[in-house]
Amino acid sequence: MSSSDACIDLVQRLSDLPGVGGDEGAVRDHLWSVVSPHVEAARIDALGSLIVRRGRGGCKVLVDAHMDEVGLLVQQVEKDGWLRFQTVGGIDPRVLPGAVVRVGAAAVPGVIGWKPIHLQTEDDRKRVVPVKDLAIDIGAGGREQAERAVIPGDYAVFATQSGFFGDGLVRGKALDDRVGCALLATALDEAYGCEVHGVFAVQEEIGLRGAGAAAHAVAPDLALALEGTTCADLPGVDEHEQGSRLGGGPVLRIMDGGMIHDRRVNGLLVAAADQAGIPVQWKGTITGGTDAGRIHTTRGGIPSATLSVPCRYIHSPCAIASRADITHALDLLRGFLRTVAQRGFSA
Amino acid sequence: MKELLARLIEAFGPSGREDAVRAVLGAELQGMGLSAVADPMGNLVAVRPGRAGGARILLAAHMDEIGLIVTHVDANGFARFAAVGGISAQTALGQRVRFADGTVGTIGVERLDDPKDLKLDKLFIDCGGPRAAVRTGEMCVMAGGLQADGGRWIGKAMDDRVGCLVLLEAARALRDSPHEVHFAFTVQEEVGLRGARTAGYTADPELALAIDVTATGDTPKARTMDVALGGGAAVKVRDNSLLAHPYVIDWLRGAAERRAIPHQMEVLEYGGTDAGAIHTVRAGVRSGAVSIPCRYVHTPGEMVDAGDVQACVDLLVEALSAPLP
Numbered sequence: 001m002s003s004s005d006a007c008i009d010l011v012q013r014l015s016d017l018p019g020v021g022g023d024e025g026a027v028r029d030h031l032w033s034v035v036s037p038h039v040e041a042a043r044i045d046a047l048g049s050l051i052v053r054r055g056r057g058g059c060k061v062l063v064d065a066h067m068d069e070v071g072l073l074v075q076q077v078e079k080d081g082w083l084r085f086q087t088v089g090g091i092d093p094r095v096l097p098g099a100v101v102r103v104g105a106a107a108v109p110g111v112i113g114w115k116p117i118h119l120q121t122e123d124d125r126k127r128v129v130p131v132k133d134l135a136i137d138i139g140a141g142g143r144e145q146a147e148r149a150v151i152p153g154d155y156a157v158f159a160t161q162s163g164f165f166g167d168g169l170v171r172g173k174a175l176d177d178r179v180g181c182a183l184l185a186t187a188l189d190e191a192y193g194c195e196v197h198g199v200f201a202v203q204e205e206i207g208l209r210g211a212g213a214a215a216h217a218v219a220p221d222l223a224l225a226l227e228g229t230t231c232a233d234l235p236g237v238d239e240h241e242q243g244s245r246l247g248g249g250p251v252l253r254i255m256d257g258g259m260i261h262d263r264r265v266n267g268l269l270v271a272a273a274d275q276a277g278i279p280v281q282w283k284g285t286i287t288g289g290t291d292a293g294r295i296h297t298t299r300g301g302i303p304s305a306t307l308s309v310p311c312r313y314i315h316s317p318c319a320i321a322s323r324a325d326i327t328h329a330l331d332l333l334r335g336f337l338r339t340v341a342q343r344g345f346s347a
Numbered sequence: 348m349k350e351l352l353a354r355l356i357e358a359f360g361p362s363g364r365e366d367a368v369r370a371v372l373g374a375e376l377q378g379m380g381l382s383a384v385a386d387p388m389g390n391l392v393a394v395r396p397g398r399a400g401g402a403r404i405l406l407a408a409h410m411d412e413i414g415l416i417v418t419h420v421d422a423n424g425f426a427r428f429a430a431v432g433g434i435s436a437q438t439a440l441g442q443r444v445r446f447a448d449g450t451v452g453t454i455g456v457e458r459l460d461d462p463k464d465l466k467l468d469k470l471f472i473d474c475g476g477p478r479a480a481v482r483t484g485e486m487c488v489m490a491g492g493l494q495a496d497g498g499r500w501i502g503k504a505m506d507d508r509v510g511c512l513v514l515l516e517a518a519r520a521l522r523d524s525p526h527e528v529h530f531a532f533t534v535q536e537e538v539g540l541r542g543a544r545t546a547g548y549t550a551d552p553e554l555a556l557a558i559d560v561t562a563t564g565d566t567p568k569a570r571t572m573d574v575a576l577g578g579g580a581a582v583k584v585r586d587n588s589l590l591a592h593p594y595v596i597d598w599l600r601g602a603a604e605r606r607a608i609p610h611q612m613e614v615l616e617y618g619g620t621d622a623g624a625i626h627t628v629r630a631g632v633r634s635g636a637v638s639i640p641c642r643y644v645h646t647p648g649e650m651v652d653a654g655d656v657q658a659c660v661d662l663l664v665e666a667l668s669a670p671l672p
Contacts, residue, residue: 240419240427254484260363284419286429301388301545347387
């Protein structure tokens with residue numbers, strides 16, 4: 001299997017694992033099994049991020065990908081056995097009714113229930129059902145039976161199985177950001193001649209919480225965040241509001257909601273892309289943010305940028321990415337690290 | 348001061364693109380014998396050594412101004428954009444803008460059925476040509492220079508180039524001080540106080556002040572606020588980023604009263620300054636702000652009073668000249 005095929009395979013395996021913010025253990029374990037033969041030092045920090053190092057001396061570069069996905073958290077088991085829940089991270093409540101989920105460590109199957117269309121009033125049909133009015137049905141006969149399978153505090157994830165899709169695409173529930181995790185884990189199979197610190201961060205989706213602590217500990221010369229990013233290349237969306245296009249290549253940014261990207265780090269990415277003939281696209285919208293937004297203001301400032309794979313329908317039960325974009329992103333990540341090693345970096 | 352302010356205001360410097368402002372400030376600092384260094388974020392920091400018994404004090408004024416960033420250029424050369432910092436659609440419509448390379452454009456609007464639909468995503472920049480003059484990712488600022496015929500000065504980017512001016516003039520006028528003073532000209536204030544956070548971490552000060560503009564309450568039907576143009580230096584009590592430390596407020600008021608420097612208390616019900624980021628770095632920093640009253644903040648017609656500017660300089664010099672109380 002080629003390195004890029006292995007990476008795309010890893011994206012799918014990681015996407016199928018549950019890993020909502022605060023519950024990244026299964027993802028972390030799997031990543032550790034992949035990277036442990038290749039890294040020279042590793043630790044899990046106090047917040048749960050996996051921090052590994054490959055190489056010693058030379059330029060110190062932090063590469064970040066977050067392990068957590070958006071999902072649900074069971075808040076209360078009702079007396080009829082329904083599970084009231086909160087969302088963890090940004091989920092559009094319109095994608096929830098009817099979604100099939102898996103609850104807790106035992107992956108109990110559930111479905112998010114709401115009145116069928118026949119019973120809805122006119123008002124029901126016009127409004128977005130708020131999360132507090134939805135509940136997960138696990139088919140329990142009552143609270144006692146439900147509590148044998150699920151307790152408050154259990155997490156739930158979308159039950160989508162990953163797979164290949166259409167013409168050269170891949171689908172999965174958690175491409176944001178298992179695609180970044182897979183890129184980083186795969187790229188660590190090579191030594192680059194610089195000091196690479198891989199950070200598999202926790203709790204990005206609920207406020208970039210893991211990345212800041214990890215960046216403070218690593219104190220790198222520069223940083224790169226790997227992400228799955230919004231892509232609205234859909235019918236009816238004006239060209240200037242699409243953000244990025246599937247198949248258009250890895251996405252670089254000038255500015256987003258969390259940061260203005262460092263021109264020197266972007267320059268290294270562009271140089272690496274030019275040298276290897278990798279197509280890139282510049283993100284055409286500036287909303288949202290990544291771990292790099294937190295990393296770049298850590299300590300006395302860390303020049304940072306992001307490298308993203310376009311993903312349609314992120315933060316929904318099923319996201320879609322292009323296998324060619326993933327392959328190009330992997331090549332670009334490797335090229336970036338080689339360029340950093342060759343040219344060095346000083347702020 | 349007017350000539351220097353004109354140069355500062357005309358320097359191109361939206362958030363993250365402060366190079367031209369940094370160049371003007373770096374030359375001025377060098378001219379007064381202070382060597383300044385740019386940190387990884389781009390903050391320009393000059394340190395004036397102190398002596399035993401003095402404190403380490405950080406003073407921060409931000410170099411960046413609000414601007415626009417091109418998000419998409421269509422086949423006919425019309426550029427869609429997003430705001431860099433707080434620019435409203437109402438303020439942007441009809442303005443002239445200028446890019447780093449001098450390219451000038453004007454801001455047009457789609458046909459609107461209802462004036463309420465006036466949002467930034469309905470606007471576009473027209474640089475006049477059939478071909479794209481600008482590219483995605485390029486930033487521009489409001490065009491315009493300084494008008495300063497009398498005692499009232501009008502210009503774009505008064506926020507916070509007038510703060511940079513106050514900080515420079517205070518550095519120039521400060522003769523004898525026991526304190527190690529870090530003069531920081533920060534980046535990216537308008538997009539979230541980002542430069543000040545890292546400058547604060549690196550300086551690790553015992554006390555910090557932001558030097559920035561504040562709003563006034565002295566225009567027709569203005570939001571109530573006891574700050575007036577011409578009323579003197581404003582000593583910040585609060586904004587949405589900071590509750591100024593009582594020690595710092597008393598320190599500044601004491602200095603102002605000692606020398607009868609015109610001053611007023613600033614209670615700002617919104618907004619924030621660099622001190623908001625600095626006061627929570629590391630284990631916390633006693634912080635406050637000296638504000639220059641400014642009408643029409645975040646428009647191309649920001650107006651300040653020359654006497655207020657001088658009062659702010661005098662207040663900083665007086666406060667820094669004596670040991671902390």
